Amino acid sequence: MPQRYLGAQTAGGSQNVVLASLSSFLLHSLQEGGDQSEEELRGQSQARGTGSSPEERLSTAWWASARRVLTAILLFGLLLGSSVLLFYIFWNCGPRLCETPVCLDLRARYQASGNTSAAPCNDFFSFACGKVKGSSNSFQSLAEENKSQLRRILEAQDPLYPGSGEEKAFQFYSSCMDTHSIEAAGAGPLRQVIEELGGWCISGNWTSLDFNRTLRLLMSQYGHFPFFRAYLGPHPASPHTPVIQIDQPEFDVPLKQKQEQKIYAQIIREYLTYLNRLGTLLGGDPGKVQEHASLSISITSRLFQFLRPLEHRWTQGKLFQMVTIHQLQEMAPAIDWLSCLQATFTPMSLSPSQPLVVHDLEYLKNMSHLVEELLLTHRDFLQSHMILGLVGTLSPALDSKFQEAHRELSQKLRELTEQPPMPARPRWMKCVEETGTFFEPTLAALFVREAFGPSTRSAAMELFTAIQDVLVTRLRRLPWMDEETQKATQQKVSQLQVEMGAPEWALKPEMARQEYSDIQLGPTFLQSVLSCHRSLRARIVRSFLHPPSPHRWKVSPWEVNAYYSTSDHVVVFPAGLFQPPFFHLGYPRAVNFGAAGSIMAHKLLQIIYQLWLPGDCPACDARALHGARLCLEHHYAAFLLPSRTSFNDSFTFLENVADVGGLAVALQAYTKRLLWHSGETTLPSLDLSPQQIFFRSYAQVMCRKPSPKDSHDTHSPPPLRVHGPLSSTPAFARHFHCPRGALLNPSNRCQLW
Structure with a gap:
């Protein structure tokens, strides 16, 4: 179990020290004030001479005592007021519990996926992802939740604009879900x-055409x-x-x-x-x-x-x-x-x-x-x-007979090629995907309006700027990079274009009402699909014939895969990525920086991928760069891998470099943000400090049941994507109090970034 974060108690301890010092000072001042009054009294008595009456001397003594009492009351009031003020200041500087519905839901997610009986210093992947079941992973789960949100939009009340793109999209989705009519039509x-x-001559008449x-x-x-x-x-x-x-x-x-x-x-x-x-x-x-x-x-x-x-x-x-x-x-x-x-x-x-x-x-x-x-x-x-x-x-x-035939073929072919079986997907998900394919402009505008409002977009851009600024700063301190390359790389990172949430066209309200005059829906679902296919192909051709836009998005706004385009020097972060559990305005900052922030940093580091390859940075310190490469390779080789897993290639090495650097950049950006902005929160009942939540949210992004490596996946296996970067980060061992020599607190670390 991680040590409970004692932010409030620590603040209280500091408060007690300050209050004790203040009390000592005030009491000393009080005593000095009392002594001074007696000296003044004696001086006054001497000035008056020995002829003063007993009544006068008694009156003077009474006023001196009253003065001392009033002074004590005043000082006590100041002491009490200062105590309340300091208590208020220190209490508000410590992290507060976030008990909003979104935070409670996030806590439930963490509890459902994590195994707190695992030792975080030796197996943080199990600590964060030990209860993950099946072949699902965090990105797939987020993608499915985004599709659920599209489903809610498509099943909402009728659109306000008859004949609009909204209406046709809703009608197409409804006809896709109308399995009764599809079954009744059969093969007709x-x-x-x-x-x-x-x-064809297999059945019925056949005319030999050209x-x-x-x-x-x-x-x-x-x-x-x-x-x-x-x-x-x-x-x-x-x-x-x-x-x-x-x-x-x-x-x-x-x-x-x-x-x-x-x-x-x-x-x-x-x-x-x-x-x-x-x-x-x-x-x-x-x-x-x-x-x-x-x-x-x-x-x-x-x-x-x-x-x-x-x-x-x-x-x-x-x-x-x-x-x-x-x-x-x-x-x-x-x-x-x-x-x-x-x-x-x-x-x-x-x-x-x-x-x-x-x-x-x-x-x-x-x-x-x-x-x-x-x-x-x-x-x-x-x-x-x-x-x-x-x-x-x-x-x-x-109808279902044709779909079942195709599904059985797919399952048997996956068995023969030793691939895991494909889980059955509900009908609504297929219909959402089809509707999204044919009516992307409409659904993009509706999704962005629902799930990526101006405040969320502003917060996402602020997070990106914090990540970008830290990366530019860190590039100045790379020992293997010469000064000229540093300046060129900093300029490249600074001049990077970022597209956040959705393309510009999807942010315009009229896109949701776009007309699809060439789409004729019905009378059967197959005819609707064919009409939509033709309309989509014609739109694609027309879009290519128009003057080229600065960048043509490769993903839909509700998707979760960010990417960097080398040809356009632009990085794209779709709105679907900035959804729970990766990002939310009401989350502790630690969550947003650890999850979405580390993804952003990873994509930014892809800009300088080529510098790590042999011979692609001729002005760099070749010896230092080669040493860093060997160090990281040996560091990752020390971890045990799932059986039948191989990742020893240059693409996977570059992804490992970006994983390590992405975590380091996101952590520094988060630490910097804590210094300048107060009001951090933490999740209840988890016994995790904000810094520990940062690492927990980073690992949550990687949660996936380990399986044999996909031939198209260039990343390391999920446990290695967690343990490799964390063991390269001294702050992780410090915040989780890992003993020296633990798996994630090695004696030596590689100096990459």
């Missing part, structure tokens, strides 16, 4: 889509790309200039290069079962379904073999190539590139000389040869392959 809406595409016409419809009207992906992205040489990019396709099956043959065969069997189930749900003949599903899998397998791994393209220096539509048409002639891309990216005006960014040209050449071969030998099977892929794409908008 999907059959209608298939008929519009010419049908391949490129079908592909053009799939891409432009249904957002389905069976052979490649096409999207708008930043130009490699000019980040603010959009360019059409042609990339490898995304497959439903998790095939991998150099996959074990047994696992590969099992995956193919599961996927075949899934395709057979889709065909049967659409009324197909079982024999034909089996035949067409098998060939569809064969097409997918051959396309997959054409892919070249990213590492291979990197070593060859061919991550992408710039070609025109005309050049691509000559190299991959099976696809009518101009027609398909023009339909997909309307209202852009394309021509054969339009430049494209192609990510894997060799794949596109081989894909084109395969399509030409299939058009000659298996045209009907090629049509079935495209439609089966479309059915999988649209399954979330269909």
Whole structure:
């Protein structure tokens, strides 16, 4: 158990010392005043001579005594008044208990996640996160709570503006939640889509349409790309200039290069079962379904073999190539590139000389040869392959039979690839996500108005400024950085642009009422989804055609992931991050600095990531920098890791550097704030001082059940993200009274920041 913070008692002890000194001074003054009165009395008697009467002498003595009594009363009153004043001052300087609902809720969160029986000096992760269950983590929990807030907004009373974006967003969410109507429609809406595409020979009539016409419809009207992906992205040489990019396709099956043959065969069997189930749900003949599903899998397998791994393209220096539509048409002639891309990216005006960014040209050449071969030998099977892929794409908008088929496939594939099962998500969460995708401008404005008002935004900016100022100051004291690099880095940090809460457009009230005239909702939910898809794609294209904004946000305002954009030199902190338990206006400052403040500092340190890599800071003290690197690597290597976990790479090292530095910067900013601003509070019943709450809130951000490392996650495992920085911070050991040699109070520490 941590030692209880004795702020009030300490203040009282200091108060007693001061009062004792003041009492001694006053009593001494009182005694000096009494002696002086007697001397004056004798002097007066001598001046009057010996002829004074006894009555006169008695009167003089009485007045002297009265004077002494009055002086004593006056001094006692001053003493009492000073005591009350000093008591008031010291009492208000100590931390008060925060017993508001938000603080009591935060205390309940800490008690629910923490294990106070764990020794904080040896296992602070268990102390803060020991009761965390399942695969949930703090960021996921916060993201889900933000979606709950969006749900409350969408289920609130009807909007005040009929026909507005608010009304359409609410109607879409309501139709998504209307599972009775979706179940009643069954596969009917999907059959209608298939008929519009010419049908297929698995069930019903089939009209053999032109391949490129079908592909053009799939891409432009249904957002389905069976052979490649096409999207708008930043130009490699000019980040603010959009360019059409042609990339490898995304497959439903998790095939991998150099996959074990047994696992590969099992995956193919599961996927075949899934395709057979889709065909049967659409009324197909079982024999034909089996035949067409098998060939569809064969097409997918051959396309997959054409892919070249990213590492291979990197070593060859061919991550992408710039070609025109005309050049691509000559190299991959099976696809009518101009027609398909023009339909997909309307209202852009394309021509054969339009430049494209192609990510894997060799794949596109081989894909084109395969399509030409299939058009000659298996045209009907090629049509079935495209439609089966479309059915999988649209399954979330269909009835429960289709959704259940897709869910069972996903679970079995995760088992085969040794991934943890995906927890079932409630229907409302899926509907909130869909509504947020299609009506982001409206929901962004509503969320910001509800959860990120002007006072919260001002407090978040104030916190950021405090973090930024401390980092600029600390950069002056880095022993391994030369003076010129220090100045350049300080200037870079000072000139950083910050976007807080939401983009400027989302802060305008009229955005919530934005009209979506091109969206036609109903009569079925699938038709509503398709109309929203087309509207969203058109909005994206139009946004790229407008003059470029200073920075185009990569996250929605209700999301929780902050990021730093190198190309725009801007750091983005969405409003969703500044919600309980990471931030609240009514929290103790220790919580806001320990949680949100450490996240801010971590993102700021990403600006100078490259300085830590060998050779990227030629003017720095190479020996000192190398020593700091080795010290941190050895320091982290001393901690035990969960089984099957590996993090020995440069990306994880940089994240560790930012973790250590982020905690140090946030702590210094908090300490500085305490010196200049009184009125800190603490949480009741936790027996934690404000400084201890700071470290507790920092660890709370990292709470997550340890699991095998995700291949896409560059961070260290959660326990190491807690213990590594805390053991590098002397203040932690001091405030938790850790004995020398404890795991989190080592004898030697690395001097990084």
